[in-house]
Amino acid sequence: MGSETPISRSRRTQPPRRVNHRGVLLLALLTVGFITLLQFVEEGPSQDRSSSSSVFKFLEGAKKAAAAAGVGSAGKSRPLLERAEEARNISSFVSVIAEGEPVAVLTYVSYSYKATLLNWMVAMERAKVPGVGVVCLDQDLRAYLRERGIPCYMPAQAPSGGGSKKGQLNVKAISKLWIMRLVHLLDVLRSGKSVVLSDSDAIWAENAIASGILHERSGDIVASRGQYPWDVAENWGATLCMGVVYFRAVPSVVSMLENALEEAVQANDDQIGLNNALYNSFGHDPVRVFGRRLEITDRYPAIAPSTGTLPRLVILPHKVVPRFCAELSPADWASHVAIAHCHALDGQKAKNFKNWGNAKNRNNIMIKYNLWCDAVGSDKDKDKDKDLVPSTPKEFNSWLQDTARDCGFLSFRDPGPPSGAADRDRDKNEAADDEEETAEGAGEGSDAAALGNLRTENGKPRNAQAVPDP
Numbered sequence: 001m002g003s004e005t006p007i008s009r010s011r012r013t014q015p016p017r018r019v020n021h022r023g024v025l026l027l028a029l030l031t032v033g034f035i036t037l038l039q040f041v042e043e044g045p046s047q048d049r050s051s052s053s054s055v056f057k058f059l060e061g062a063k064k065a066a067a068a069a070g071v072g073s074a075g076k077s078r079p080l081l082e083r084a085e086e087a088r089n090i091s092s093f094v095s096v097i098a099e100g101e102p103v104a105v106l107t108y109v110s111y112s113y114k115a116t117l118l119n120w121m122v123a124m125e126r127a128k129v130p131g132v133g134v135v136c137l138d139q140d141l142r143a144y145l146r147e148r149g150i151p152c153y154m155p156a157q158a159p160s161g162g163g164s165k166k167g168q169l170n171v172k173a174i175s176k177l178w179i180m181r182l183v184h185l186l187d188v189l190r191s192g193k194s195v196v197l198s199d200s201d202a203i204w205a206e207n208a209i210a211s212g213i214l215h216e217r218s219g220d221i222v223a224s225r226g227q228y229p230w231d232v233a234e235n236w237g238a239t240l241c242m243g244v245v246y247f248r249a250v251p252s253v254v255s256m257l258e259n260a261l262e263e264a265v266q267a268n269d270d271q272i273g274l275n276n277a278l279y280n281s282f283g284h285d286p287v288r289v290f291g292r293r294l295e296i297t298d299r300y301p302a303i304a305p306s307t308g309t310l311p312r313l314v315i316l317p318h319k320v321v322p323r324f325c326a327e328l329s330p331a332d333w334a335s336h337v338a339i340a341h342c343h344a345l346d347g348q349k350a351k352n353f354k355n356w357g358n359a360k361n362r363n364n365i366m367i368k369y370n371l372w373c374d375a376v377g378s379d380k381d382k383d384k385d386k387d388l389v390p391s392t393p394k395e396f397n398s399w400l401q402d403t404a405r406d407c408g409f410l411s412f413r414d415p416g417p418p419s420g421a422a423d424r425d426r427d428k429n430e431a432a433d434d435e436e437e438t439a440e441g442a443g444e445g446s447d448a449a450a451l452g453n454l455r456t457e458n459g460k461p462r463n464a465q466a467v468p469d470p
Contacts, residue, residue, distance in 0.1 A: 080096060080097075080151075081146075081149060081150075081151050083096045084096040084097055084151035084153075085146070085151050087153060089187060090135070090153055090155075090184040090187050090188055091187045091188045091190070091191040091193070093133060093151075093153040094106070094133060094188050094191070094193055094195075095191065095193070096151075097131065097132065097133040097151065098130070098131030098133065098193060101130050101131035102193075102194060103131060103193070103194045103195065103196055103209050103214070103215070103246070104131045104132075104133055104188065104193055104194070104195050104196070105124070105129060105131055105132045105133065105195075105196045105198055105209075106133050106134075106135060106184070106188075106195060106196070106197055106198070107120065107132075107133075107134055107135070107197075107198050107199065107200045108135045108137060108177060108181060108200075109134060109135070109136065109137065109141060109200050110136075110137040110138050110141060111137075111138050111140040111141040111144070112379065113200055113379060114141060114144060114379065115363070115376050115377045115378050115379045116200045116201055116362065116363070116379055117134065117141075117200045118376035118377070118389060119200075119203070119366070119371075119372055119373055119376045120198075120200040120201070120202075120203065120204075121400060122373050122375070122376065122400065122403050122404050122407060123203045123204050123205075123371075123404075123409075123410065124204055125400055125401065125404040126404040126405075126407075126410065127204045127205065127206050127207050128207055129204060129207045129208075129209065133152070133153065134150065134151075134152040134153070135152060135153045135154075135155070135184070136152035136153065136154045137177065139154070142154050147391050147392075148389075148390070148391060148392070148393055148396040149392075149393025149394075149396060149397070150396075155180060157176075157180075178264060178268065178269050178270035178271070178273075179261070179264055179265060179268070179270065181197065181242075181270050182257060182260060182261045182264055182270050182273065182274075183261065185197070185247060185257055186254060186257050186258065186261065188249075189247060189249045189253060189254050189257065190249075190254060191249075192249050193249055194216070194246070194247060194248050194249045195246070195247050195249075196209065196214050196244070196245070196246045196247075197242060197243075197244070197245050197247075198243070198244055198339075199243040199244070199341060201243075201341065201342075201344075201362055201366065202224075202243050202244045202321075202339050202340070202341035203339065203340045203341070203366065203371040203410070204338070204339050205337055205338055205339065205340065205410050206338050208321075208338045208339055209246075211338070213316065213320065213338055214244075214246035215246065216248045218246075218314050219246075219248075219303070219311070219312040219313060219314035220247075220248040220250055220252060220253050220306065220311030220312045220313070221240075221245070221246065221247055221248070221253060221256070221278075221311050221312075221313050221314070222245065222246040222314045222316065223240035223241060223242075223244070223245040223246070223314070223315055223316065224240075224241040224243060224244040224245065224315075224316055224321035224323065224339070224341060225238050225239075225240075225241060225294075225296060225297075225298065225315055225316060225317075225318045225321070225323060226238065226239045226240060226241030226242075226243075226271065226296075226323060227239060227296045228241075228271060228272075228275075229267075229269075229271070229272045229275055229276070232275045232276070232279045233296070235279075235284050235285075235286065236279070236284075236286045236289070236290075236293070236294050237286055237293045237294035237295050237296070237298075238294040238295060238296045238298060238302070238315060239271070239275045240271070240274060240275055240278065240315060241271065241321075241323060241341070242270055242271040242274065243323070243341045244321050244339050244341055245274075248311070250311065251309075252306065252309055252310060252311040253311045255309065256277055256278065256281065256310070256311055257274075257277075259277040259280075259281070260273040260274040260276070260277040260278075261273060262277075263276040263277050278313060281310055282304055282310065282313065289304050290302045290303065290304055290315075291303075294315065296318065296323075296324065297318045297324060297327045298317060298318055299317050299318065299319055300317055301314055301315065301316060301317050302314070302315040303315075317336075319332040319336040319337065320336055320337065320338050320339075321337075321338060321339045321340075321341060322337060322340060322341065322342065323341055323342070323343050324342075324343055325340065325342035325343070325365075325369050340369060340371055342365050342366065342368075342369055342371065343365070344361040344362045344365050345361055345365070362379065363378060363379055370408075370409050370410065371409060371410065372409055373403060373407040373408075373409045374407075375388055375389075375399075375403045375407055376388070376389065376403075377389065
């Protein structure tokens with residue numbers, strides 16, 4: 001006690017000071033307000049950045065990345081758009097656009113599918129699917145996307161040209177595309193990244209990767225259901241459709257795709273190549289492979305377990321990723337559809353199938369099932385989107401997020417059979433449809449009006465399970 005100094009005694013005996021709580025609170029509020037003001041000046045009005053898909057990391061600029069990277073991290077501080085466009089191969093491109101993601105989603109598009117691509121991008125943003133990448137098949141689409149801040153991979157030998165309109169692909173170019181997709185797949189899988197191939201007219205109602213549908217939790221190769229090639233479908237009852245398919249980055253899948261590439265080179269078709277490789281490896285008897293014979297509209301998953309060096313193969317129920325959408329019930333649309341990939345001539349006469357890929361049929365079938373957002377314009381009218389889709393990255397960013405939030409598509413409801421008027425209009429215009437591959441500029445036919453009144457609004461995507469209940 002006696003050793004205490006006067007200073008220490010005085011500190012102990014002085015009454016405690018009162019804290020001015022009002023002053024502290026006021027100072028804290030002023031500090032927060034000042035920081036918020038700085039952010040507003042720096043970035044403009046706040047947006048829900050957490051809702052941005054991977055598409056937007058190219059649109060939001062390099063300023064934040066540069067600040068976060070700091071000195072000595074010049075590589076990562078550069079704009080991701082530049083890094084993606086400087087990729088010398090597809091695996092390098094994927095490493096940028098799907099950085100930190102276990103799965104990359106790739107779609108291959110030419111300029112003639114521009115509106116379809118925009119529609120797909122709106123759906124992907126709505127479903128919050130990350131790791132999305134576009135492979136451009138011509139310079140026109142590359143320039144269009146780059147102006148809006150979206151990178152795409154432009155192969156050195158892109159199979160473009162040959163069609164009657166800008167951006168169209170003829171049969172020879174399409175055959176090259178199928179082979180190129182398998183070559184790209186092998187390159188990306190060997191780098192360790194799993195891949196989903198998605199056609200741009202396959203409209204995602206949910207993040208089928210996060211929900212476990214297109215994921216290693218389901219299988220090593222997980223595909224939607226098709227009926228081509230015919231010989232495989234005749235024996236198995238159904239085939240794998242390359243319009244929506246997941247490939248896991250494991251040796252057994254790489255080995256199978258190497259076989260598929262050899263088959264595809266002979267057939268000039270990747271779907272033939274993949275199915276033939278699986279058919280020859282697993283066997284021709286569906287009962288031994290899957291436990292039963294399949295059907296194209298089967299409501300159950302078909303599973304071929306992994307045996308030895310063979311991958312685990314899963315063909316999804318048709319109601320989860322439908323191709324023939326006229327076969328779905330209202331309950332299927334309401335509860336089961338995760339990705340809708342409706343055939344462009346679903347329900348039409350077989351003789352029309354030679355024109356399955358033209359813009360009118362492709363757009364109309366999506367309109368019929370409410371898979372099309374008017375804000376993207378139309379593939380029939382290449383200039384229609386000029387007044388609809390902004391051309392600068394910042395404005396396009398806002399447009400894409402707003403459109404994904406506000407557009408009334410994806411409210412799946414069964415439109416029912418076409419009306420008698422629609423049937424009469426279709427028969428009346430069959431001759432014009434047959435000529436459309438070389439005369440797309442003729443304008444929308446009466447089918448568009450007949451199908452347009454079947455649309456619905458204000459729907460919400462549903463969740464699906466990895467292996468849905470039958």
